[in-house]
Amino acid sequence: MTLPISEVFDAYRSALKPAFGRRKEDVTEENIQARIRGNYLMALSNKFGSMAAEHGKQIRIAVRILHHCTGDMRADSR
Numbered sequence: 654m655t656l657p658i659s660e661v662f663d664a665y666r667s668a669l670k671p672a673f674g675r676r677k678e679d680v681t682e683e684n685i686q687a688r689i690r691g692n693y694l695m696a697l698s699n700k701f702g703s704m705a706a707e708h709g710k711q712i713r714i715a716v717r718i719l720h721h722c723t724g725d726m727r728a729d730s731r
Contacts, residue, residue: 658689665689 665685673681698705 656693658686658693661689662686 662682662685666682694705697703
């Protein structure tokens, strides 16, 4: 499945143009593109009942917490 981000990204650029003025594009626009992709993943996750996760420090921490909590829950249910 391919979900293009160009139309959504163009809408963001148009909406932000009054605030950004004539400043050149930089990491700001790269971050907007990443957020669009993240929103797509979350929408698909919510629609189809899956879990979307990124690789990185936050997801590793979340997995550790989840593992700890489910381990505790298993111990309590015995």
